[in-house]
Amino acid sequence: MATLREIRRRITSIKNIEQVTDAMRVVAAARLRRAQENITATRPYAEKLNTILGHLISQMDVEEEALTHPLLEEREVKHVCIISVSGDRGLCGSFNSNVIRTTTERIQHYEETGADVTLICIGRRTQEHFDRRGYDITDSYINIFRQLEFQTAVDVVQEFEHLYVDKTIDKVEVIYNNFKSAILQTVLVEQLLPLEPIEPEGDTLFLDYIYEPGQVELFEMLLHKDLNMQMWKVLLDSNAAEQAARMAAMENATQKAKELIDELILQRNRARQTQITTEISEIVSGAAALEG
Amino acid sequence: MQSRSFHLEIRSPEKLIYEGDVTSVQAPGVEGNFQILYGHIPFLTALDVGEIRINEFSDTLRSMATSGGVFEVLRTGVTVLVETAEWASDIDVARAESALERAKEQLAEDSPDLNRPSAEAALARAQNRIKVASNQ
Numbered sequence: 001m002a003t004l005r006e007i008r009r010r011i012t013s014i015k016n017i018e019q020v021t022d023a024m025r026v027v028a029a030a031r032l033r034r035a036q037e038n039i040t041a042t043r044p045y046a047e048k049l050n051t052i053l054g055h056l057i058s059q060m061d062v063e064e065e066a067l068t069h070p071l072l073e074e075r076e077v078k079h080v081c082i083i084s085v086s087g088d089r090g091l092c093g094s095f096n097s098n099v100i101r102t103t104t105e106r107i108q109h110y111e112e113t114g115a116d117v118t119l120i121c122i123g124r125r126t127q128e129h130f131d132r133r134g135y136d137i138t139d140s141y142i143n144i145f146r147q148l149e150f151q152t153a154v155d156v157v158q159e160f161e162h163l164y165v166d167k168t169i170d171k172v173e174v175i176y177n178n179f180k181s182a183i184l185q186t187v188l189v190e191q192l193l194p195l196e197p198i199e200p201e202g203d204t205l206f207l208d209y210i211y212e213p214g215q216v217e218l219f220e221m222l223l224h225k226d227l228n229m230q231m232w233k234v235l236l237d238s239n240a241a242e243q244a245a246r247m248a249a250m251e252n253a254t255q256k257a258k259e260l261i262d263e264l265i266l267q268r269n270r271a272r273q274t275q276i277t278t279e280i281s282e283i284v285s286g287a288a289a290l291e292g
Numbered sequence: 293m294q295s296r297s298f299h300l301e302i303r304s305p306e307k308l309i310y311e312g313d314v315t316s317v318q319a320p321g322v323e324g325n326f327q328i329l330y331g332h333i334p335f336l337t338a339l340d341v342g343e344i345r346i347n348e349f350s351d352t353l354r355s356m357a358t359s360g361g362v363f364e365v366l367r368t369g370v371t372v373l374v375e376t377a378e379w380a381s382d383i384d385v386a387r388a389e390s391a392l393e394r395a396k397e398q399l400a401e402d403s404p405d406l407n408r409p410s411a412e413a414a415l416a417r418a419q420n421r422i423k424v425a426s427n428q
Contacts, residue, residue: 038306045303048373052336052364150305150375158410209364212323212337221338225362228375232305 004275007268011261018257024091025250028243032182035240038148039179042236046229053222060215070165071223074194079118080110081138081160081169083192084130085176085238086123088143092246095177096125098187103175106189107135118169120160122235138163145239153232161227164193176234177241183248185241192230195223296330297349299369302356302377309356309377310346317370318345319363328365335365339374341416343424355380357424359417376417383425392418 002010084103086096103126107117121127121140130137139159144152163169172193177185211218295315302310318327320342328335339362345355361374395415398406 041307042305044308045305045373048303048371049362052362052373056336153305154375155410158407162409209334209336212321212335218336218338222362225373225375229305 004271021253028247032243075170079169083120083174084126086125087242088124093249095245176238179240302372316347388421
């Protein structure tokens with residue numbers, strides 16, 4: 001049985017831990033709110049972009065022009081690029097380890113089919129994990145979530161887009177935590193390239209545009225912007241999911257700390273009681289000895 | 293005579309940058325600068341790195357630096373989707389100048405790792421921001 005002093009010391013240290021985890025929870029909650037606002041702010045832009053793209057395609061001879069675009073071209077998959085999106089820090093439950101596990105599974109899957117895999121790591125956690133194990137990493141982006149900028153998404157897209165157009169890689173996939181809600185995040189594997197063919201927008205209200213430059217050039221530019229947008233959404237989603245995961249993890253930790261403190265207080269009281277009882281019986285027996 | 297106004301909306305992926313009634317808007321199209329007035333026919337174009345100038349209904353002129361985007365004119369109004377845009381008054385000239393220096397150095401070094409299109413684009417963006425800020 002621990003001594004009274006030991007128990008008291010443990011209670012103090014666990015109270016400190018509780019304060020830290022609770023502070024981290026509050027910070028994560030604030031960041032989560034901001035991350036959710038960012039997601040909402042992006043929506044109108046994405047919708048508008050899709051509408052314009054749909055309009056344009058409905059005006060084009062899809063068979064002729066759209067399907068021959070290099071970003072839509074499907075090839076036999078020999079070289080795959082996987083973008084693995086994690087966070088930079090830990091203490092967020094299984095957020096990082098889920099991404100790492102899924103990425104490892106995907107790599108195995110492709111290697112079994114005879115394709116080789118190169119990685120683009122976003123976030124320190126995946127970068128360190130795969131670098132240490134000697135995986136082929138084309139590029140990594142670290143510390144981007146603290147101040148998330150659209151330009152980062154553009155940079156990432158530029159990186160893999162030119163590899164795809166060069167035919168150095170035949171397929172691009174992204175693995176990230178999808179933000180479903182504050183309590184639910186799931187790891188998703190999404191294909192970025194080749195792009196899924198886009199359905200024309202069947203909008204009869206649509207008016208004939210003047211185009212500058214031509215339709216095909218505009219189409220290419222819009223596809224590129226759409227890709228940037230998809231990457232941006234992935235980054236925003238992963239960021240929100242990370243904060244939500246951290247918030248949940250820290251809430252659990254705080255809860256556990258509280259339970260532990262309650263239990264230790266019981267133990268402390270019992271130890272104190274024992275000590276007092278011992279002291280009293282010593283005094284009583286001492287007095288009895290004197291009287292005798 | 294008061295000129296007629298139309299609705300203009302400028303959005304970036306990060307936020308709504310401008311929404312309001314304007315009498316004219318000038319933008320850097322990939323095939324040269326152009327200006328849109330009330331009643332323009334539907335028009336779709338790509339924007340280059342450059343300056344967007346807005347003439348508000350109250351006759352104030354505002355300008356911003358953009359790194360490119362899509363510009364759509366419909367009967368109902370004008371929508372501009374830009375990847376990045378900054379009001380001229382918000383541009384941090386010192387930061388733009390250091391970005392300019394960095395891009396120049398990278399291009400001068402010409403190391404094999406250099407992503408040339410990306411460095412050239414960064415150079416153009418920095419030059420544009422400095423130019424727009426100095427036109428204030």
